[in-house]
Amino acid sequence: MKQKLFDSPDAAVAGVPSGARIMFGGFGGAGFPNNLIQALDRGGARELTAITNNCGSGDGELGILFQHDRIRNVIASFPGPHAVHFQAAYAAGRIQLELVPQGILCERMRAAAAGLFGFYSAVGAGTEVAAGREERVFAGRRTVFYEPLAADFALIKAWKADALGNLVYRKTARNFNPLMAMAAKITIVEVDAIVPVGELDPEQIVTPFVFVHRIVQARGVHHAAKS
């Protein structure tokens, strides 16, 4: 059996190269892989593409990566007014930003995960989001084509993992994490607890182990500081 357990967040993110496309789970302060994010920052990779709902909260969550100029491209739904380091980098012209409606961000990741080549939706029709996109009319409604969204890595947070990599989440800390796990080539998860194989109820598993490649138990930051 392939060994997926890592001793530290730094070991778990080792080998993430400069220029990588990385998905980051989390929403509203919940379910961010804060220990992996800090390890990624220490690792020094640059020119990263971040696929994320929001772009940090002060120094917390993804904030530190923008503060240290690790990220060049952002695909996000709501970067956020409290993402001060992102906003400063964006204002200075150091960030290429693509804004995506939140549910469409989810479905583009699902399409990538599911081997689909895209989909049409009425979301975004007649808006700035539709610029440069193919439009078609279905059942009298204007729709826009969206292509799949994949990544080299997903950095996610779950509640518990077993040694195989089956995952369960806690409350709204689930958010984007299961989707990103499915849409990335290599999924790295930090969890509160690692339990023996067989201990998680198969009925309750949200992310089956086939989507998970590296696991580390988080012992540091669980929630970002309030901004």
Added chain:
Amino acid sequence: MPPKARLTREQIAARAALELRDGHTVNLGWGIPNLVSAYVPAGVTVYFHSENGILGMGPRARAGEEDYDLVDAMKVPVTVIPGASYFDQSIAHLMTRGRHLDVSMLGGLQVAENGDFANWKVPGAKGSGGIGGAMDIASGARRLLVCMEHNAKDGAPKLLRRCTYPITALACVDRVFTDLAVVDVTPQGFELREIAPGWTPAEVQEQTEATLIVSGQVPHMAVRG
């Protein structure tokens, strides 16, 4: 003569809450809609949906009982009510986009008489802006209720013939609640359903760029507090 009284944000929210029926599934957006949960009529159980994966969201968590794994779309620690469920963000937006929720309420910047809606971006505003869930929610709402002031801070009307701000979704708004009126979007345009106490339809029309269709006596809005 002093300016006539307009409804407060809380009073707009209280009027909008009268649309809620027992068992409704409801998404509340930022701004005035966020105040609506405090005014759900007695005896009515509403299942609030949050885009980060809750159906059956309850009140804010009490001090000392916060769980930061259980937050609403504004990062505020909340609770759940019996019958609640958790799910991932894609299922949460499948519910909004796929017309599965009974009612969605959003704050607004502009509404056009054909139902076009703008609420995500003020032209020239500083920063990156952000879309969040607004386009999915507006585009897929079974019944979209917009809660907003009738006029912008500079007095500019927000009920228009055509939106001038960046669009959130086309032809999506069903009803608008403002500090002056309740207005329906119909195939003929805006129809004035209710007006704030002390105002006449003609006075509300003066504050509105688009034409308001008035038929018969327009009742006053029910105002609390």
